[in-house]
Amino acid sequence: MALVDYPSSPSSDDQEGEEAEPTPTTTATFKRKHDEELPPLPSKFHDLYASTTRVSTRDDPALHEGRKRVTPHVEGNWPTHIYLEWYPSTAENRSLSSLISELKNSIRADNATVNSSLTSDLGAPLPLHVSLSRPIGFSTEVKDAFVTSLECSIKSSGVRPFNVAVADLDWVSNLEKTRWFLVLRLHEPPSNSLNKVLHISNKVVQEYGQPTLYATPPEIHVRKSKSKGSRASQSDLDIKMDWDAMQNVSDAFHVSIAWMLERPSFELMATTKSLFTDGFGNMDELSFRAEEVKAKVGNLVTSIPLPGKVFEEKALWGG
Numbered sequence: 001m002a003l004v005d006y007p008s009s010p011s012s013d014d015q016e017g018e019e020a021e022p023t024p025t026t027t028a029t030f031k032r033k034h035d036e037e038l039p040p041l042p043s044k045f046h047d048l049y050a051s052t053t054r055v056s057t058r059d060d061p062a063l064h065e066g067r068k069r070v071t072p073h074v075e076g077n078w079p080t081h082i083y084l085e086w087y088p089s090t091a092e093n094r095s096l097s098s099l100i101s102e103l104k105n106s107i108r109a110d111n112a113t114v115n116s117s118l119t120s121d122l123g124a125p126l127p128l129h130v131s132l133s134r135p136i137g138f139s140t141e142v143k144d145a146f147v148t149s150l151e152c153s154i155k156s157s158g159v160r161p162f163n164v165a166v167a168d169l170d171w172v173s174n175l176e177k178t179r180w181f182l183v184l185r186l187h188e189p190p191s192n193s194l195n196k197v198l199h200i201s202n203k204v205v206q207e208y209g210q211p212t213l214y215a216t217p218p219e220i221h222v223r224k225s226k227s228k229g230s231r232a233s234q235s236d237l238d239i240k241m242d243w244d245a246m247q248n249v250s251d252a253f254h255v256s257i258a259w260m261l262e263r264p265s266f267e268l269m270a271t272t273k274s275l276f277t278d279g280f281g282n283m284d285e286l287s288f289r290a291e292e293v294k295a296k297v298g299n300l301v302t303s304i305p306l307p308g309k310v311f312e313e314k315a316l317w318g319g
Contacts, residue, residue: 077137078298082150082201084130084164086255086288093118093125095282099169099275100258103182106271112262114182128255130164130186130194132201132293136210143297150204151304153239154293157200160308162193165287169276171264172254180264182272183254184286192246194253197293197306199246207239214249 088096097118104114120126138146168185188194202212264272276283292305 077139078143080133080136080138080143080146080295080297081131082133082205082293082295084132084197084290085292085294086128086130086164088118088125088128088286088288092286095286096257099283100182102275103258103268103272107265107268112260112264112268114258114260116258117256118258128257130253130255130290131213132198133205134211134213136205138208138210138297142208146204146208147295147297147302149207149239150201150293150295151302153200153204153241154197154304155307156238157196157241157307159193159196159200159306160191161289161291161306162189162191163287164189164194164290166255166283166285169272169283170254171269171272173263177263178261180260180262181254181256182258182260183256184283185251186253186255188250188253189290192248193290195246195248195250196243197290198249198253199243200241201293203241204239214252215247 097116100114100116100118107114117128118126165187166184167187170183170185171180172183173180186194198214202215206212290306292303295302295304
């Protein structure tokens with residue numbers, strides 16, 4: 001393997017006794033490059049690093065800033081989550097970080113702590129999510145068939161890529177009231193696309209005996225798993241969509257950007273609303289393009305493109 005030929009460094013004699021100071025041109029160039037918008041990392045990059053380091057074999061809130069596992073882990077099951085992913089731009093991330101900082105400053109007198117979801121422990125930007133499922137889990141024998149069924153259902157749904165825009169800022173709790181989340185509520189996109197992808201997700205997880213998200217579930221049909229070594233046919237994996245049964249839960253869709261263990265005070269909620277409408281009025285201009293649904297099973301992420309691009313390309317060329 002060839003070595004990379006790097007340019008030589010200045011000699012120690014040239015640097016001894018003094019440090020080179022940047023010229024005005026260098027400083028201006030650096031500032032200009034720093035202020036320019038960096039291109040987002042590709043979706044596949046985040047998928048490769050979706051795993052987290054497991055530091056304990058039991059649920060220990062002390063290892064997770066006081067958070068408790070809501071869905072108990074079942075030995076042998078693969079934790080699964082279906083979602084849309086949003087990669088805020090540098091400018092968007094900066095605005096959201098400033099908003100969270102303002103909220104942190106407003107509750108300094110309280111014992112409450114607002115924890116940002118925008119960056120990792122090392123300060124790296126993290127993608128944000130619109131959940132399309134609860135935290136669910138599948139056995140080894142079922143997980144691959146589940147993902148294949150989800151892929152088939154999305155590809156045959158006709159749901160095209162769509163834009164999602166932010167509508168409001170609010171605090172919501174989980175069902176157990178053990179955590180509160182600062183969320184960006186979302187407008188329902190044209191063609192009812194968010195409700196459609198949720199309906200697809202709910203239908204598939206329901207067929208595999210898992211609870212639905214937001215929607216009131218009808219009767220659950222549990223699919224029998226194939227024995228090891230046998231292959232499921234395409235008809236076994238296809239799940240028909242009943243669009244007439246789709247429910248409208250547009251008010252429930254959101255993106256979490258921060259969380260806290262304590263219930264927000266009335267003062268904090270009022271401050272949150274005023275920040276969104278007054279101090280951060282451009283928040284309602286935030287939006288992102290949903291082009292794929294992601295299914296994370298264990299540490300493996302499967303990206304399932306929405307089929308609109310294929311249909312549009314065929315129509316363009318008369319196919």
